[in-house]
Amino acid sequence: MQGPWWVTILLPSLLLSAVVPADGLWWLVPWALQLNMTYTARPTNISAPFSSPRLINKPGGARGGSNAIRWSTGEARRYCGAVPWPVRRQKIMCEKFPRATTKVREGANLGIQECQHQFKHRLWNCSTADISVLQRLLSIRSRETAFLHAIVSAGVAYGVARACSTGELQECSCSKAKTKPPPGAESAGGEWEWGGCSHNIRFGDNLSKEFMDANEVAADDTGLMNLHNNEAGRKSIKANMKVTCKCHGVSGSCATMVCWESMPSFRQVGDIIMGKYHGATYVKINKKGSRLRPRNKRHKRPTAHDVVYLDDSPDYCEVDVAKGSYGTRGRKCNRTSAGVDGCQLLCCNRDFVSREETTEESCNCKFKWCCEVTCKKCKKKELVHYCK
Template sequence: MKLFWKVFCSFILFVQAVTGNWWNLAAPRVPSQAGNTSLETFTTLQKESCHRLEYLVERQKQLCLLSDRVLQVLQTGASQAVEECQHQFRHSRWNCSTVANSTDIFGGVLKFKSRESAFVHALSSAALAHAVARACSRGELNECSCDARVRKRTPRHWQWGGCSEDIRYGEIFSRDFVDAKEDKNTDEGLMNLHNNEAGRRAVRSRMQRVCKCHGMSGSCSVRVCWRRLPQLRLVGDALTTRYEGASHVKVVDRKRGKNIRKLRPIHADMKKPNKTDLVYLEESPDYCEPNDELGILGTRGRTCNRTSAGLDGCRLLCCGRGYQTRVRDHEEKCRCRFVWCCRVHCEICRYKRDHHVCN
């Protein structure tokens, strides 16, 4: 009976996670110590939940049922997206903070069709494509493996080999799962679809070719190459740059036989965004003051950099409210030296450091 309740609690948390946006799977769940029998029970519950959740459209239910490992890959992609978002926004007024016990892990921030929402959708779509492609190459999904298409090419001076990570399948899965929820007939859906695709393209365009030499005495008579996914940090850095230059757009109806809705710059003299740019429809909310309804924590009590003119500087991060300087004691290893053989001996140095906190 005790074992059953562990499995049941894990199932309930799983259902709560997916009733919001899919990236809610990044929320921590109760670890199960179940054995083989409980794993089978949990798997059955997971598959049954795919049919019952009204949040999932038909295509998402099909993907949910592909295999037992799909949900684990979804959780991996969601967790990586949240972690990367928090890294990229660690110095910003909104630092991608998460809200516990909410239907959306980001609170109500993404209710606004803002540039932050654009970034989260792009990064989440990219992280899922990345996670799926990596799971394929590791043999964790039965539906895919290594990318065999690259072997059909005939490059000069080198040959394809190894296991090329299949970003094509990752993109297809991400497009099917993430985009299935969006309605292109709504302004928000049109914006989200554009940003989702921009995120996937950020991964694809940064695929790396890795080569290894083979031959006698290091002659490199044969060079074998394969394609490797970029680190998600590189994708996050690229999307952050796109976020900073995101295009403020509006939806325009064009009637050419049938009604076609397009995203166009809000001002005629602005550059038309391409498929790799991020776009947003509304200005961001105020992140300076707490807002319980939206899950905004505000910037009071945040650590700032007094000498920085960037987003982490006290002038910008503290929103003009000023800051307090506190002196804190710090300890660190110093005057380290090598002692034969074989250890490093260090002394402990103590010093005081100014710590600046927003009012």
């Protein structure tokens, strides 16, 4: 008989933690990735049977929307009790906000998927094929670990904030209206007001801190680095919120301007954090052990928006499981590219092998009224290159 999901998914993580120093991601990543294997919108069939949820029959307001699901105390305890939380406060938060905790999990998974997109053509490609290898990478305080902290922390905040505005959570709803006018509203003339449904990044940010930061200790350099990068990830959303306004009035006039705040797409957030990865600051802890400072005195002190790292990255060209590297042998490369996806760089100056492969794709598509598109299946031969 198969046991609870965390026995098969997280038990290896618990055993590995005896040899790999744990940080705020070592338990969260396997928990999030389990969504890719057996995801359901509600945690039925995960650890214990749940009764049908009770819908909240009220419009969106300060405490949840019409789509929100209310969990009973017993349901919340069974769900939260199935997760081996590293910090007791996290379990308490889960029981207090059980539905929001499922969005924490989805948000972490969103961050991992974005990591894999950003690094898909690089020596390290954010692979999660073997969780233990990824967890060993986290023990090295490199640029890649820094990026993972930032993108997963941002993903958690993003996922929760988005769920608030769509009415999926009883714990929150749209962001409260601001008192200051939106940019350009006063100069445009007429009246203005905050309306629509602004993304509740404040609630998402707070919940991200509770689950991402709780297992970090600010008394050592590793904890300071992880906390700094977690916050840098969240700030990548907050600093790039955009205001959208819509005019209301007779005959297209702008008698009243209604404005709301929305988050950038998560792809944009990933691009922003990737830029911070490229400009990351190599740091060390100061003599007092209270803050991080650049190793090179000529470099400026990193801001709260910047990504920082403490260790050099391992050599990702060769297999080194102890350092979280799969190597690049067998990776597909682009023979004609001079970029990071090119065979010369991706294969680390090793040779590559080429072979003809046949793929099937849609072709000769036609539109039929109404409303159907029919396509034929065509076979295509192409020359594909793999690193030796």
